Amino acid sequence: MSTELPAVIDTRFRTALRRLAAAGRIESYAGAADVEYEIAGVLKKRDGGKAILFPEVKGHDMPVIGNFLASQANCEAAFGVDFRGIRQFVARAMGNPIDPVVMPTAPWQENVYTRDFDIGKLLPALRHAENDPGRFVTAGVVIVRDPETGIYNASYHRLQLVGPNQTALKMDYGRHLRLAFERACARGEDLPIAVCIGTDLSVLYTAATMGSQMPETADEMKVAGGLIGAPLPVCKGITQDLLIPAETEIVLEGILRRDQNVHEGPFGEFIGYMSADGPAPIFDITSIGHRNDPIYYAINGFGRETVMLRKYVLEASLLKVLQAATPFVNDVEITAGGLHRFHAVLSVHKTSPQHDGLQRNAILASFGALKDLDMIIAVDSDINIHDPVDVEYALATRMEASQDLFVIPGARGHEYVRKGRDGIRAKLGIDATVPFEQKERFTRVKFKDIKVDETRFGSKADEHVKWLGEQGKPQGAPKPQSEDGRVPAL
Secondary structure (H helix, E strand, O other), rough: OOOOOOOOOOOHHHHHHHHHHOOOEEEEEEOEEOOOOOHHHHHOOOOOEEEEEEEEEEEEOOOEEEEEEEEEEHHHHOOOEEEHHHHHHHHHHHHHHOOOOOOOOHHOOOEOOOEOHHHHHOOOOOOOOOOOOOEEEEOEEEEEEEEEEOOOOEOOOOOEEEEEEEEEEOOOOOOOOHHHHHHHOOOOOOOOOOOOOHHHHHHHHHHOHHHHHHHOOOOHHHHHHHHHHOEEEEEOOOOOOOOOOOOOEEEEEEEEEEEEEEEEOOOOOOOOEEEEOOOEEEEEEEEEEEOOOOOOOOOOOOOOOHHHHHHHHHHHHHHHHHHHHHOOOOEEEEEOOOOOOOOEEEOOOOOHHHHOOOOHHHHHHHHHHOOOOOEEEEEEEOOOOOOHHHHHHHHHHHOOOOHHHHEEEEEEEEOOOOOOOOOHHHHHHHHHHHOOHHOOOOOOOOEEEEOOOHHHHHHHHHHHHHHHHHHHOOOOOOOOOOOOOOOOOO
16 A cells, blocks of 8 residues: 555546455455345445445346445555545645546446436435335435536435436535525526436545535535546536536436425434435436446445545544644544544644643634534543544543533534434533643653564464463372372362
């Protein structure tokens, strides 16, 4: 795996799959698999592990890939760099947007349907959980051009199949797609969109960006180019006036109807509960395009991939804010237990008494940068923030609850957290750092860094272990005797 970041990186979907395969991070599921519960159930059983390819799908010609970016190992293999490199790519993207380049044709235009198609028959969309009301497209990135600003946005939204050429589209509040839709409605217009399934990694990661680092004014086609280090190849839509990422397996084009809603949901969302059902606008599909031998990409709603997609994006965003405001922040970890969304650990390096207290400033700045964060722990730089055991050690030995906990009541969080009140929830800061003048007192025991000769472990040592296991009572120990002095059999 490369340790030096390239100026330009190949982020095409097929390239990422080849990297995963070369790294041994894809396993295949033998036999025909069913879109009704089976594929999603298998993905859940292997959640957080290797990507899984389903070459045969009952009733469909397209294979399905899932758990694609469900673990750190998969993400690193897909990009060909370690997780710090991924964060650097994301940070570069946000700071150096590059205009896309328009191509005359695209792979997804190799097969195009503009009439008499049935998306339920064409696409192996999954029914995931037992309470799902139907089949859902879950890995689609929605591309939209704002009708007023002309700025492109890319974002994830689930699509529930409701007809041969229609889906419902779930839109949360505060999202840029909803803003564009409301603007179109105010103009008396439907909103053209395209849904990309199995698209460029740069688009997948850009679509996962949120918070202060991806304002409404940021054109996400350009941001994707910044991640690549070169213009993102795009192509004009077949039936809608949109620029669409060229390296995409499957593209659905159509319009969001301003005057037609349908009942949508419930659906098992990333937080682990069934999200609420309710009205959602209809997406009328005007065309479907797919490349030859397309691969359908699916994401389990309540699965590691849903949250892993945002982990490095959110960490890069948070680091950018914190290191500008409080440069003594070394690193951040948005934790797995907090669904890579709600809990973070900050590593700070104090070099003078003037740094005391800044760890709390950094905690407050974090809450401002990413509204969904609800708990943040600050630790010193000798704590490994990527090791939850070491973080808990800091809590056990360097945090005094009466002094080091502080609560911010009535702050805005994520509306899916049921302990909150429509997204209003208290936020908790935990200061598990030590004052600068006490650093020596809290220095942990250090062992000499011995270079271990691995060849000294092996067969000879194993013989000694075997000998040790065969030993009974120590030689020379007195044998137990009965009262009449006879030695009983043991």
